[in-house]
Amino acid sequence: MLKKIISLSVIAMLVLSCGNKTRKADPQSAGGSESVKVEFASLIANPSEYVGKNISVEGKVVHVCTQSGKKLFITGENPDVRLYVQAGEEMPKFPMELLGSEIVVEGTLTQPVAAAMAEGEGMAQGEGMMKGEGMAKTAGADTCETAKALASQPVLSDLMMIYNKHSVVK
Numbered sequence: 131m132l133k134k135i136i137s138l139s140v141i142a143m144l145v146l147s148c149g150n151k152t153r154k155a156d157p158q159s160a161g162g163s164e165s166v167k168v169e170f171a172s173l174i175a176n177p178s179e180y181v182g183k184n185i186s187v188e189g190k191v192v193h194v195c196t197q198s199g200k201k202l203f204i205t206g207e208n209p210d211v212r213l214y215v216q217a218g219e220e221m222p223k224f225p226m227e228l229l230g231s232e233i234v235v236e237g238t239l240t241q242p243v244a245a246a247m248a249e250g251e252g253m254a255q256g257e258g259m260m261k262g263e264g265m266a267k268t269a270g271a272d273t274c275e276t277a278k279a280l281a282s283q284p285v286l287s288d289l290m291m292i293y294n295k296h297s298v299v300k
Contacts, residue, residue: 164184165184165185165186165236165294166180166183166184166185166186167185167186167187168180168185168186168187169187169188169206170187170188170189170204170205170206170207170213171206171207173185173187173206173213173239173286174206174208174211174285174286177239177285177286177289180239181239181240181241181289182238182239182240183238183239184236184237184238184294185236185237185238185239185291186234186235186236186237187204187213187234187235187291188232188233188234188235188299189204189205189206189213189232189233189235190204190205190206190209190230190231190232190233191203191204191228191229191230191231191232191233192204192205192209192212192229192230193212193229194224194225194226194228194229195224196226198223199223199224199226200216200217200221200223200224201214201215201216201217201224202215202224202228203215204233204235210283211283211284211285211286212283212286213286213289213290213291214286214289214290214291215235215237215290215291215293216290216291216292216293217293218292218293221293221294224296228296228298231298231299232298232299233296233297233298233299234296234297234299235291235293235295235296236293236294236295236296237291237292237293237294237295238291238292238294239289239290239291240289240290240291240292241288241289241290242290
């Protein structure tokens with residue numbers, strides 16, 4: 131009788147312990163590492179310092195794409211310098227209500243390839259992300275005004291942020 135009780139207890143503990151594995155959250159699998167808060171002015175002054183890093187930056191939303199809803203542009207104190215923010219496939223569309231709002235956007239700053247910029251997302255042939263003479267040619271008549279302005283700005287025109295999350299500043 132005692133053997134049966136001990137055997138059943140051991141089996142019960144094994145069964146219960148198998149289902150209770152607790153896994154620590156891996157920051158890399160949960161959307162990236164901890165973000166670094168960056169002032170918009172600092173981003174303008176030293177953009178290359180933040181490429182490849184997970185950052186959060188505050189700015190005013192000056193454009194939300196009406197075609198795909200997966201891109202927006204934010205500005206700092208200088209409305210002529212914009213940061214392009216793109217939501218990935220798994221991310222929801224940006225709400226149109228964000229237009230004119232102050233938001234904090236978190237994501238990874240990257241230097242995209244022209245071909246990647248051109249595909250999907252309502253962007254016409256590299257719509258204003260890469261510098262140089264190709265930029266003037268690609269910002270054609272079917273691109274939005276904000277993208278054309280982005281193409282002519284002196285800084286941040288060859289960078290984009292791959293969006294992780296955002297919050298509206300109250």
